[in-house]
Amino acid sequence: MSEFDVGGRLRAIREDKGLSQRELAQRSGVTNGLVSLIERNKTSPSITSLRKILEILEMTLAEFFDSDTPSEPGKFVFRHSELTEINPGRIYRSGGAALDALSLKRAGKSGQTNLLLLYETYEPGADTGAEAYAHEGEEGGFVIEGELLLTVGETTELLRAGDAYLFDSRLPHRFRNVAKARCVVVSAATPPTF
Numbered sequence: 001m002s003e004f005d006v007g008g009r010l011r012a013i014r015e016d017k018g019l020s021q022r023e024l025a026q027r028s029g030v031t032n033g034l035v036s037l038i039e040r041n042k043t044s045p046s047i048t049s050l051r052k053i054l055e056i057l058e059m060t061l062a063e064f065f066d067s068d069t070p071s072e073p074g075k076f077v078f079r080h081s082e083l084t085e086i087n088p089g090r091i092y093r094s095g096g097a098a099l100d101a102l103s104l105k106r107a108g109k110s111g112q113t114n115l116l117l118l119y120e121t122y123e124p125g126a127d128t129g130a131e132a133y134a135h136e137g138e139e140g141g142f143v144i145e146g147e148l149l150l151t152v153g154e155t156t157e158l159l160r161a162g163d164a165y166l167f168d169s170r171l172p173h174r175f176r177n178v179a180k181a182r183c184v185v186v187s188a189a190t191p192p193t194f
Contacts, residue, residue, distance in 0.1 A: 004085075007041035009064065013057050014039075028052040029141050046065040046129040062116065062192060064104050078107045083119060101126035101177070116192035120185040122148060122177035134170035140166035141187030 014024050014035075021039065023055060025032040028047055037043040038053075045053070045188045047061070054064055065086040083105035101123035106116065108138045120141075132151060143159045150157050159165060167173065177183045 004065065005041070006044065006183040007039040008033075010053070011039040013059065013064075015055055019056075024053060024056060028056045046131070048129045048133045051133055051135070059194065065106075066109055079103075080119075084108055084109075102128065113192065114190055116189040118185075118187045118189075120175075120187060122146070122175065122183040122185070124177055124180050124182065126177045126183075128175045132174040134172045135169050137169050137189055137191050138166065139169045139187060139189035140164065141185045144184040144186055146177065146181050146183030148183045148185060149176040150174075150180050151176075 014021070019027075021035045022032050022119040024172055025035045029052055034043070034045065034049065035053065038045050038050075050064070051061060054061060062084065066084055086104050101121075105119045105121075107119070108117065116139075118141075142164045143161050145161055147161075148159045150159055150165055151172075152165075153171045153173075157165075175185075
């Protein structure tokens with residue numbers, strides 16, 4: 001995959017919305033320095049930080065990482081090579097080991113469906129971030145391979161291949177691979193706020 005310019009994309013969207021870095025930082029609850037570092041591609045944001053920023057810009061992570069190429073009308077099959085990577089650590093390689101070890105690939109284009117369908121790969125040590133995150137909707141998935149530690153609210157459970165989860169995604173949640181082997185999950189969320 002060619003390197004995605006996270007900083008350039010964020011700067012262009014922020015400027016298009018008529019916001020200064022300082023205003024975006026204040027409204028999203030992150031530091032001005034973080035916004036500046038992201039825009040200069042000096043750091044890769046955590047998923048939680050980027051979600052906070054994008055919420056102010058009225059954009060989902062999937063919309064942020066979608067290419068500008070529209071889907072073909074009537075298309076219903078998406079080959080693995082056509083899936084959109086929406087993880088900042090994978091696209092801009094400086095997110096730290098835990099974030100780099102996570103791959104989230106979306107089927108379809110943002111804004112063209114009411115369902116977010118993801119093929120998720122958690123290498124050993126992968127983590128969605130030190131902070132749990134929450135968003136509107138519901139999400140669920142099946143562990144296809146390996147083990148996944150899932151925290152929802154105050155409860156943490158270890159899921160193994162064949163196990164499934166389904167929860168109200170307004171509850172803070174976090175996914176981690178604490179095993180020594182890769183974990184693969186197929187998940188869905190509605191509405192596609194992620």
